[in-house]
Amino acid sequence: xxxxxxxxxxxxxxxxxxxxxxxxxxxxxxxxxxxxxxxxxxxxxxxxxxxxxxxxxxxxxxxxxxxxxxxxxxxxxxxxxxxxxxxxxxxxxxxxxxxxxxxxxxxxxxxxxxxxxxxxxxxxxxxxxxxxxxxxxxxxxxxxxxxxxxxxxxxxxxxxxxxxxxxxxxxxxxxxxxxxxxxxxxxxxxxxxxxxxxxxxxxxxxxxxxxxxxxxxxxxxxxxxxxxxxxxxxxxxxxxxxxxxxxxxxxxxxxxxxxxxxxxxxxxxxxxxxxxxxxxxxxxxxxxxxxxxxxxxxxxxxxxxxxxxxxxxxxxxxxxxxxxxxxxxxxxxxxxxxxxxxxxxxxxxxxxxxxxxxxxxxxxxxxxxxxxxxxxxxxxxxxxxxxxxxxxxxxxxxxxxxxxxxxxxxxxxxxxxxxxxxxxxxxxxxxxxxxxxxxxxxxxxxxxxxxxxxxxxxxxxxxxxxxxxxxxxxxxxxxxxxxxxxxxxxxxxxxxxxxxxxxxxxxxxxxxxxxxxxxxxxxxxxxxxxxxxxxxxxx
Amino acid sequence: xxxxxxxxxxxxxxxxxxxxxxxxxxxxxxxxxxxxxxxxxxxxxxxxxxxxxxxxxxxxxxxxxxxxxxxxxxxxxxxxxxxxxxxxxxxxxxxxxxxxxxxxxxxxxxxxxxxxxxxxxxxxxxxxxxxxxxxxxxxxxxxxxxxxxxxxxxxxxxxxxxxxxxxxxxxxxxxxxxxxxxxxxxxxxxxxxxxxxxxxxxxxxxxxxxxxxxxxxxxxxxxxxxxxxxxxxxxxxxxxxxxxxxxxxxxxxxxxxxxxxxxxxxxxxxxxxxxxxxxxxxxxxxxxxxxxxxxxxxxxxxxxxxxxx
Numbered sequence: 001x002x003x004x005x006x007x008x009x010x011x012x013x014x015x016x017x018x019x020x021x022x023x024x025x026x027x028x029x030x031x032x033x034x035x036x037x038x039x040x041x042x043x044x045x046x047x048x049x050x051x052x053x054x055x056x057x058x059x060x061x062x063x064x065x066x067x068x069x070x071x072x073x074x075x076x077x078x079x080x081x082x083x084x085x086x087x088x089x090x091x092x093x094x095x096x097x098x099x100x101x102x103x104x105x106x107x108x109x110x111x112x113x114x115x116x117x118x119x120x121x122x123x124x125x126x127x128x129x130x131x132x133x134x135x136x137x138x139x140x141x142x143x144x145x146x147x148x149x150x151x152x153x154x155x156x157x158x159x160x161x162x163x164x165x166x167x168x169x170x171x172x173x174x175x176x177x178x179x180x181x182x183x184x185x186x187x188x189x190x191x192x193x194x195x196x197x198x199x200x201x202x203x204x205x206x207x208x209x210x211x212x213x214x215x216x217x218x219x220x221x222x223x224x225x226x227x228x229x230x231x232x233x234x235x236x237x238x239x240x241x242x243x244x245x246x247x248x249x250x251x252x253x254x255x256x257x258x259x260x261x262x263x264x265x266x267x268x269x270x271x272x273x274x275x276x277x278x279x280x281x282x283x284x285x286x287x288x289x290x291x292x293x294x295x296x297x298x299x300x301x302x303x304x305x306x307x308x309x310x311x312x313x314x315x316x317x318x319x320x321x322x323x324x325x326x327x328x329x330x331x332x333x334x335x336x337x338x339x340x341x342x343x344x345x346x347x348x349x350x351x352x353x354x355x356x357x358x359x360x361x362x363x364x365x366x367x368x369x370x371x372x373x374x375x376x377x378x379x380x381x382x383x384x385x386x387x388x389x390x391x392x393x394x395x396x397x398x399x400x401x402x403x404x405x406x407x408x409x410x411x412x413x414x415x416x417x418x419x420x421x422x423x424x425x426x427x428x429x430x431x432x433x434x435x436x437x438x439x440x441x442x443x444x445x446x447x448x449x450x451x452x453x454x455x456x457x458x459x460x461x462x463x464x465x466x467x468x469x470x471x472x473x474x475x476x477x478x479x480x481x482x483x484x485x486x487x488x489x490x491x492x493x494x495x496x497x498x499x500x501x502x503x504x505x506x507x508x509x510x511x512x513x514x515x516x517x518x519x520x521x522x523x524x525x526x527x528x529x530x531x532x533x534x535x536x537x538x539x
Numbered sequence: 540x541x542x543x544x545x546x547x548x549x550x551x552x553x554x555x556x557x558x559x560x561x562x563x564x565x566x567x568x569x570x571x572x573x574x575x576x577x578x579x580x581x582x583x584x585x586x587x588x589x590x591x592x593x594x595x596x597x598x599x600x601x602x603x604x605x606x607x608x609x610x611x612x613x614x615x616x617x618x619x620x621x622x623x624x625x626x627x628x629x630x631x632x633x634x635x636x637x638x639x640x641x642x643x644x645x646x647x648x649x650x651x652x653x654x655x656x657x658x659x660x661x662x663x664x665x666x667x668x669x670x671x672x673x674x675x676x677x678x679x680x681x682x683x684x685x686x687x688x689x690x691x692x693x694x695x696x697x698x699x700x701x702x703x704x705x706x707x708x709x710x711x712x713x714x715x716x717x718x719x720x721x722x723x724x725x726x727x728x729x730x731x732x733x734x735x736x737x738x739x740x741x742x743x744x745x746x747x748x749x750x751x752x753x754x755x756x757x758x759x760x761x762x763x764x765x766x767x768x769x770x771x772x773x774x775x776x777x778x779x780x781x782x783x784x785x786x787x788x789x790x791x792x793x794x795x796x797x798x799x800x801x802x803x804x805x806x807x808x809x810x811x812x813x814x815x816x817x818x819x820x821x822x823x824x825x826x827x828x829x830x831x832x833x834x835x836x837x838x839x840x841x842x843x844x845x846x847x848x
Contacts, residue, residue, distance in 0.1 A: 103632065103673075186673065187635035266673070280669030281661035282639060283652045289643035290651065299636070299644070382631030385597055386687070389625035390648040391617045536598035538627070 002110055002120050006127025009101070010093055014131045016467035017089050020474045021082055021139035028078035029146020031482050032070045043068040050076070055328045056355055058208050059321050060084075062226045065235050071154060072232030074143055079162055082139055083225055084201070085474075086132060086170035091197055093131070094177035095190045097124045098256070103186065108265055121257035125174065125249075132170040136163040154231075161230035161237040168245035172221035173197055175252030182259035185268045191306060198310075206317070209324050221248050296404030297411075300374075304408055307367060311360070311416035318356040319423040325351050346506060348429040353505030356420065357439060361501055364409065364447040365473045371405050372454030372469050379462035385538040394532045398459070402451055402525060409447045413440045431505070439504035445517040449497040450476075452524025459531035495520070546609040548573055548695045548726040549594065553603035556589050564589045565750045566603070571728055571743075576721055578741030579730040586750040587730040588628050591699045594728070595625055607695060621649075624693035626701050628730075630680040638668035638675070638683050645687055653690060660686045663716070664709060677704040685713060689720065696720060696727045702736060714740045734765060735827055767808075771800045771815060772822035783814040790814075 007014070036046040047068025054063050054076060061080040066072035101107050110120055140163050147154050177193040184192045204220040207213035217223045227241035263269040288298040297304060326347055378384045387397060417440030424431050453472055457465035479488065479496035493499050497520070500513040549571035556563045564586040571577045581587050592598045593605050596616035605612040607619045633641045638661075646652030661668050666682040675683065681704040688696060696717075702710045717727055717740050731737050737744055738758065746753045773779050779800060785793055787810035793802040804811055808825075 103634075277669065279665070279667035280639060281658045281666070282668060283646060283654060283657050284637065284639040284643040286640075286643065289640060290647035292647075295644055295647055299640075382627060382629050383633065385627055386625075386631045386645065387648065388597060388616075389595060389620060389623070389627070390645055391621040391650075392648050393617050534599070536592075538592055538597050 002115055002123035003127050003130075005106075005110070006097070006124040007131065009096070009106070010127065010131055012464050012467040013089060013093060014134060016471050017085070017131075018135040018138040020085065020471055021135045022142040024082065024474065024478065025074065025078050025139040025142030026146045027142075027478055027482050027486075028074050029070060029143050030149045031486065032073045032146070033150035034486060036068070036070075036073065047072070056325050056351065058325070059205050059317070059355075060359075061205075062208070062229070064232075065229050066232040069232050070147060070150065070152060071158060071235065072229075074146070075162065075229055075231040075235070078143070079139070079166065079231065083166060083169050083222075086135070086166060087173040087197060087201065087222075089132070089135075090128070090170045090173035091177045091190075091194055093128050094174050094181060095193060098178055098181035099186045099189045102266060111265075117260045118257045121178070121253060121260055125171075125178070125253045128174050129167065129171055132174075133167050136166045136170075139163065139166065155233075158230040158232075158235060158237070161228065161242075164242055165225055165228050165230070165237075165245070168242050168249065169221055169225040171249035172224075172245045172252070175249040175256065176200070176221070178256040179252040179259065182256050182263060183269050185272075186266065191302070202317075209321055221245050224248075292400060293403050293407060296400060297407055300404075300408065303370070304411060307408070308412045308415045311363065311412050312419040314359065314363075315356065315416045315420040316423045318352065318359065319420065319427050319429065321355065322348055322352045322424075322429065323427060325355070348424075349431055349435075350506050352420075352424065352429065352431070353439065353503055357443075357501070357503075357505060360413075360416070360443055361446060361498055362477075364413075364443045365450050365476075365497075367409065367412070368405065368447045368450035368454060369466060369469055369473065371401070371408075371451060372458055373466045375401055375455065375458040376462040376465045379458065379537070382538070388537060395529045398455060398525070398529050398532050402448070402455060405451045406444060406448060409444045413443045416440070435505050435508055438509045442501055442504050442509060442514070445514065445521060446497050446501050448521040449500075449517055449524070452521045452528065455528035456524050456531055459528045459535060547571060547606075548575075549577075549605075549607055549728055550609075551594075551603065551605045554590075554593060554600055554605050555602045556593055556598060557601045561750070563601070563750050564593065564747075567752055569745060569752060569755070571726060573726055574721055574724060575743060576717060576727040576729065576741045578737035578744040579728060579747065580732065580734065580737050580744050581730075581747035582732055585732075585747045587732075587747060588699055589750075590747070591628075591697055591728075591730060594697055595620075595623070622694040624688040624691065624696045626684050626688040626696075626698040628699035628703075630677075630684045633672035635671050635673055637671050638666060638679075638686075641672060641683060642668060642686065642690065646690065649691055653692070656692065657686060657690050660689055660716075664712060678706060678709065681705055682709065685716075689716065692720075692723070692725075694725055696725055696729075698727065698729045700730055700732070702731075702733075710736075738765065765806060767804045767825045767827060769802055769804050769808075769811065770822075770824045771820050773798045773800070774819035774821050777819050780814055780818055784811065787811045787814045 036043050047066065050064060050067035050073065054061070054067070061076060064072050064076035067076055097107075107120070111117065115123075140159050143159060144154075177197060180193040180196050181189040200220040201222050203213055204217045204222040204226065207217040207223075221244075224238075224241040224244045227238040229235045230237035259269045263271075286298070288294040330347075378387070384397070388394065417436055420440075421431060421433065421436055450469065450473055454465060454469040457468050457472075461468075476496040476498050479493055480498035482488075483493035483496070483499065494516055497517060500510075500517050502510050502513055504510075547570050549569065551567050551569045554567040554569075555565050557565070562584075567590060579587055579590065589598070593600055594607065594612055596612045596619065599613055608622060610619050612619055636644070642652060642657055646657075657668075660666075664682040664685065666679060666686060668683075670679075672680070672683070681701075685701065688698065688701075702713055705713060717729070721727060727740075729737070729741065741758065743755065743757055745755045775798060777798070779795060779798070781793075781795060781800075784790055784800060784802065789805040789807065790811055791803050791805065793800065802811075804825075
């Protein structure tokens with residue numbers, strides 16, 4: 001029963017990630033035939049350009065094998081990003097079970113039926129494996145459909161091995177997140193588990209750039225994922241690496257089950273004893289609670305500090321990476337004429353602008369999604385209802401939510417932008433301060449577009465809002481990636497905030513794009529206010 | 540602050556919320572007077588929470604209207620809420636915020652907090668506001684919800700099953716608080732599925748069942764509705780005054796098994812106690828039946844299909 005319940009509770013995630021995997025794999029595969037050319041020479045040239053492009057993403061993905069083939073290209077552009085996406089899904093799913101369901105009393109009710117704690121963990125982990133297998137199969141189906149559209153065939157064995165790697169890396173992330181969630185208090189579980197997974201990911205990916213990290217990368221499940229690229233011809237599959245990931249997943253899930261056995265429901269395995277203190281009967285005297293906007297920021301202060309510090313650290317990492325990437329680019333003689341004529345003296349800003357602001361866009365989209373997840377949760381846990389029992393209009397609630405997000409985005413972008421500027425300066429990379437400020441500020445309306453869409457979704461269907469917004473963000477990303485390949489109409493491409501963001505560090509802000517972003521945000525905000533006013537709350 | 544003279548704190552007209560499949564609330568005509576404690580009584584799923592959410596403007600009526608102090612509950616919802624204290628049926632989850640932070644957060648949305656009032660309420664219920672909400676027991680969560688509803692001295696209190704999770708001592712304290720609020724000029728609309736609770740604190744009672752207001756009764760009439768299941772055990776060898784018991788006012792459904800007598804008693808216990816006064820009774824157990832049983836015996840209506848098992 002717990003297995004079925006796990007699938008039932010995660011149905012939106014299963015549907016959303018399966019659709020995302022299917023669409024992504026299909027679009028990337030079909031896109032290959034649009035852009036790679038048809039002759040051997042065209043494909044060789046395409047493969048070479050992809051290999052060059054890949055050097056800029058070395059901190060995210062392993063270098064591709066045979067990107068001149070559909071398997072190599074899709075492995076790099078479609079499957080590797082899916083591994084990251086599935087890692088995020090694993091984190092969200094593990095937190096949902098270990099903490100969310102526990103707070104809602106679902107775990108307590110399940111245990112009351114006579115289900116043992118170990119059986120509960122095993123069934124929910126199995127449910128996640130089933131879910132991620134379904135989503136991986138959807139990715140495989142998308143790939144096969146895309147290959148069929150190019151009138152080619154591929155070896156099924158490589159595809160199956162690739163999908164097995166996706167399942168294994170997702171399962172290992174799930175197990176790790178589940179284990180960490182048992183160790184720390186509930187309020188810190190998501191941050192701690194997310195931090196551990198991010199650290200493990202960066203440990204492996206940065207080890208490709210910083211040799212000193214290579215000694216420790218065996219700790220990361222992503223290292224074992226890297227050891228196989230079975231999709232392209234001549235690719236490789238390491239059975240031991242697959243077993244290592246499955247072993248990590250099984251061991252950490254077992255560890256989580258043992259920890260779950262030894263801790264109290266709602267508590268942590270490592271408990272800090274409560275200090276004795278005199279009871280307090282007063283409202284919090286902190287003045288920020290009484291100020292509109294400030295109260296929203298103050299309530300999320302821990303998250304805000306974590307986001308700000310994380311983005312600042314990432315900015316420093318990306319500045320360090322820029323030198324390495326540029327050195328690689330400059331070592332390719334064929335690229336020198338292109339580099340000197342196209343980017344003139346702005347090679348460093350161009351590379352930094354491309355890598356950092358690409359990642360920053362993804363992170364700001366993620367920031368918006370976390371805020372929307374909170375809004376949806378407020379609906380579910382009764383906080384929206386109690387807030388609406390105060391003399392506060394529904395429109396004011398929506399506007400305040402958005403304003404808090406804007407302020408948070410401003411704080412994060414200001415600190416990370418300043419860090420980027422000073423870190424670049426220390427590395428001898430001169431960035432145009434005005435353009436950097438403008439580019440950093442562009443991240444705010446960018447996040448606003450997603451928040452506005454999320455606000456509308458949360459007002460319409462709070463339970464599905466996060467999944468649908470994730471799909472919207474993913475579609476927007478694909479839109480900008482593949483809009484030109486598939487010759488999508490310009491108005492459709494312009495709906496993607498990723499496309500509208502442009503390259504502000506290199507070319508400045510495009511006023512039309514900024515206006516369009518603001519228009520999209522305002523349209524989303526206006527319609528979410530209308531939707532919120534029309535809907536029933538708490539019913 | 541007293542409500543305006545002549546304007547009923549609560550007035551509904553043909554208020555309907557139809558969820559389909561005969562679920563919801565239908566054609567509710569109700570008026571609650573100033574300084575009245577109005578009990579809204581009904582079994583689970585009868586439509587109590589739906590009514591309250593309609594009054595609070597959380598959900599929109601399918602038809603009809605609801606007015607609080609003469610203001611429309613949907614159109615003037617912000618103004619309405621300035622004068623209302625609300626205790627929802629399910630206490631909202633505030634995670635890692637402390638009780639004091641929750642009070643400050645929601646008080647801030649109202650424009651400020653009466654710190655002395657909050658202190659007095661928290662102290663009265665022995666609610667430690669410095670603890671995190673997550674650490675609260677269910678009773679403490681309910682106490683926090685009570686503090687939130689009462690902290691701004693509202694003219695109208697709308698309370699959805701307010702004593703759930705409270706121990707008997709705190710329940711008594713809560714009833715006292717309700718009376719004080721009424722004496723200070725407030726009107727109270729209180730939903731419950733516990734007959735004795737409503738009887739304890741309310742002036743007038745509305746009984747709702749299957750989404751329809753079945754009856755609005757004064758407290759005296761409620762006492763007549765009241766039913767108890769009683770079991771008496773007579774001493775071994777003692778003759779059971781069977782006929783006297785059967786003839787007592789309010790006694791129904793009597794069965795005798797050995798030295799044990801089971802029956803239901805409507806209204807006062809006095810006739811029954813008089814009937815057995817000459818006999819040696821070694822055990823007497825009285826239980827309050829569920830509302831559903833009361834409805835079955837009093838209104839003689841069939842049991843709703845949803846409750847069949």
